[in-house]
Amino acid sequence: MEKKIKRVYLLAALLFIISIFLPSLSFASSNSYEVSSPVLNIRSEPSNNASLVGQFTKGDTVNAFDEQHGWIQTYYGGEPVWIAKHHLISTGNSDQEQTAAETETVDTSSEEATAEPVAETTEEVTVAADSIYVRSGPDTSDTIISYAYKGDSFDVHSTSGDWLEISLDGGETGWIASWLTTDGNVNEEETTEDAAPTVEAAQTQSSSSGSLSGYNIVIDPGHGGKDPGAIGLNNVQEKDVVTSTADHVVQHLEEAGANVIMTRSSDYFVSLDERVQMSNKNNTDAFISLHYDSFSAVPVSGVTTYYNSDSDTGLADSLNSTLASTVPLPSKGTKQANYKVLAETDAPSVLIELGYITNPNDLTTVQSADYQSSAGRAITNGLINYLNN
Template sequence: MLISCIVFANLLFVNGTQSQAAGLQNAKVTASILNVRSTPTTKATILWKLSKGQQVQITQTGNGWSKIRYPNKKDGWVNSSYISVINQPAAVSSKTLYVTATSLNLRKAASVNSTSLTLLKKNAKVTELSRSGSWSKIKYSSYTGYVSNKYLTAKAPVSAPKKPAAVVAAKPKTLYVSASSLNLRKAATVNSASLTILSKNTKVSESSRSGSWSKITYKSYTGYVSNKYLTSTAPAPAAAKPAPAPSVPAKPASSVEYVKIITNDVNLRSGPGEKYSILDKADTGEKFRKLGSSSGWIQIELPDKRKAWVADWLITYNVSNTRGLKGKTIVLDAGHGGTDSGAVGYSPSLKKAIMEKDLTFKMVQKTAIHLRNAGANVILTRSTDVKPSLQARVDIAEKYRADAFVSVHYNSGSASSTGVETFYYSQSKDKRLADCIQKEMVKASALRDRGVKKGDLHVIRENSRPAVLLELGFISNKAELDKILADSFQDAMSLAIYNGLKTYFN
């Protein structure tokens, strides 16, 4: 009995300092660097160090010292003045909630830097066990972890209405396009890929109809169109001999308007229709002064002052003919996102994994600020951590008739791979934009110039707008990754993309 008392007494004294056991408490380091020592005295050996913001567990306290525990490290002592106890979350009765975000990380601890246990989809049903500030401890299936509670709601999701059953035509029906131009899409949705563009009066065969969509066949294509632009009335037959092209007076200088060609190899005709002779051809990006319009065709003035006509589904209206970024529409695409992390690297300095999707998002946000300050209209393909499909990213560029589409990525290869590179698809449409941005990136980064290359990549291959894909360095190279993570690098590269675009438009 006496021996037991002596042992217990020794446990309460360490190096002559009285200490008392503490219930496990979480605490955060408040000093920039905090030494963890073998015993509670400044003369004791330093076991390891902590950085500001790191969280520890307090197991014992006494005379201004705290004994702490940290994962994968030996327990040690720190000066209590340099740690702050974190209030424990208030218990709440378990509560059923639903996820409002497209995807939500369920994390091991209440920190954005904590490991993700799984991804919760929108409308997922979860049980909230406790809440502390902006974090909630929840249970989902076999998982228990933490989520940001701004993406939780008590309101149960409304069940989606059932889609109307497709009405199958007894036999194919002949119809005609009534719009100036009509997208024939792969699926019955405005976000689906366009297979081809149908011009006014095109004859098609309808095989079925569901709501506002019709499944049709045109030549070798079968797809879907909005049936409000179809009619059973056949167009009036064309006159045997085309009438002379109508003369349209030019607008006064104060109301001059320009149009821009949106695809390659466009026929410029002598009159407003395909029956008129071809005077010349134009490619994507070429701009012409608009003189007038007639039956879905636009009369334009060529550089040599000749007048010509172009179909209105092949141009974009109200284009500024001025140089510079002001008034230009730029679509910035942050690569990957949501469940698609992209490439993953490891930072020795931060001691954690780095995901490409987070780097691309940050770079796009910085670049957007420069462009908007210059008067550009900036459209982002994603403004949160979501994963748009590749075609959805292209569709945004098409929808807003972007003057430039820039997709931002980071590269991955061997541990020694290094450098920046830019990909384009169309020599005539994209190459000059790629050259302008690559030159500025090389100058700003001081990384190896891997050059401008043709790439068979969906977001640039399927894009009718001037489009490039950038690779801003290798995150598989630890030394290069640490450089990429520096604020100075990110500021310089966002400015380089801006300068490249400025050069392109000048």
């Protein structure tokens, strides 16, 4: 009897604590995501071995309260649960979305009223170069955290030497070189330092002959930086296998004469919007996103080529066919999927899952230079077949 009462008190106290912390958490510090895969397993712990609690489906939105090794903690039926971050699309900070939505619905004229004082009190800067790096600090050795493009305007928070601290989406700040903005008055020749690579820059590097000569190909290595992608066996992170694979793919494409633009060239974070923008701001002939798959059941294996719209089936079929005949993993064929980088890129686009890092055989295979090089050869030949037809 006494025990029972104690338990009731304990439960009441717990509920009280939750009721205090939950609302403040959900409005102050949560990031929202949209589920982009057809189904997403909900688990009790951040592990593929943890018990299955339920499933989200494509288009569901979730708020993230914690993140661990590629897993996002959210709530499901009032219980804390975990979902794999892989293929969740960030829709930003829910706190900001809420206030933005509120001002929009209250009165549209108030928007102008609130925008004006901001412009008056803060200096604004406009990007003058075609595309530039946004860095974590005021130096070319600082990490690239984002990109900015000609005509983009930002509020300036502070300055350090020739560098400007600007505000980015989501309340973060980053640094850009002032000599690449309209305020910069350094001479033309110096203005290329710290400019991000563009098609023009790539053109001078690649050979002018070859079957892909004159074609602009965007290679999009999935994930990177704070986003590890899928976590495979032995804690192998998808972003790392993707990074080295992309290098092999680019090498084969450049040997065939293509102008290659990479959405990231080492291990740093690039948002899906920026990836789309990089493709759409260039005269892109094909956009190819590279990924590795994960699945809770170990035996799943093989390569899948995803496309979004019917107009992309030609590119998907061509790449699926050369992959199936070139790489030593089984082909799972082409599949339609509504991934953001496919839906919003103007160029013909595909997303290739080059094997399962949760499958021991696939993992050993895809980590080899031989495999990554054969994937590069297959993608290059698939593009040659597609673009020259």
